[in-house]
């Protein structure tokens with residue numbers, strides 16, 4: 639593998655010596671740890687480990703600390719406890735670039751599904767009743783609600799290709815571009831029949847950001863929007879609204895499904911308004 643000198647990296651400053659490497663930290667807030675697991679098991683993880691200095695990544699090394707001074711921090715999970723919030727502030731302070739890793743960090747994830755429908759006290763009572771728990775919980779929120787986030791790597795969990803793209807971009811001194819086209823584009827490239835058009839399945843591919851290569855549809859399962867809404871000015875919303883209406887996919891169905899992973903996504907209501915609102919009447 640080519641040795642990448644730290645001086646070559648736009649993200650690394652003040653480096654002396656040929657063997658300088660970007661320092662990377664991987665941290666977990668409240669989550670299922672699936673995103674970290676995905677990162678730890680990418681096929682080329684050994685190449686990545688050689689190209690960077692892993693300063694903190696408990697899934698790979700017990701010799702980790704929170705926080706460490708790093709060039710790039712990947713943060714998984716939502717802020718669901720006071721301890722999460724304290725850790726996140728510390729990670730931000732010690733990181734030059736912060737990446738939200740996965741749907742929980744990007745949009746709050748499934749644990750923030752009840753946002754706007756149930757407050758924390760109601761939620762606590764529903765789950766724990768009169769029991770007390772050994773942590774200070776709070777309503778789950780995405781990390782961008784508390785700190786500046788430089789890049790968003792969506793998915794539940796993110797795809798291997800995209801993880802490699804992000805890490806490669808940082809290594810080569812460029813920066814990852816977000817995708818601005820829908821899952822449908824990748825679905826058609828994959829040669830799938832359209833299960834929305836042909837079978838009336840409630841597939842949210844047309845309004846969901848691409849990047850998963852239409853993973854679910856390729857297994858015959860409709861997309862439920864885990865990667866979040868596609869920017870509303872880049873898809874064919876007029877014909878889309880008509881198709882959704884013809885197939886009985888009304889606004890509430892789309893909203894309910896997309897809230898599963900992205901109740902906090904600021905683009906969701908804008909996108910719904912574009913598809914179902916006055917602009918299409």
Ligand code: SF4
Nearest residue numbers: 669672740741742794
């Ligand atoms: S985004 Fe999905 S895989 Fe990642 S931590 Fe959250 S629930 Fe787990």
Ligand code: SF4
Nearest residue numbers: 822825832833841843
């Ligand atoms: S609506 Fe669903 S099945 Fe049809 S092309 Fe889009 S992603 Fe594929």
Ligand code: SF4
Nearest residue numbers: 850854861862863864
């Ligand atoms: S098809 Fe939809 S639900 Fe499935 S992984 Fe892709 S974005 Fe997520």
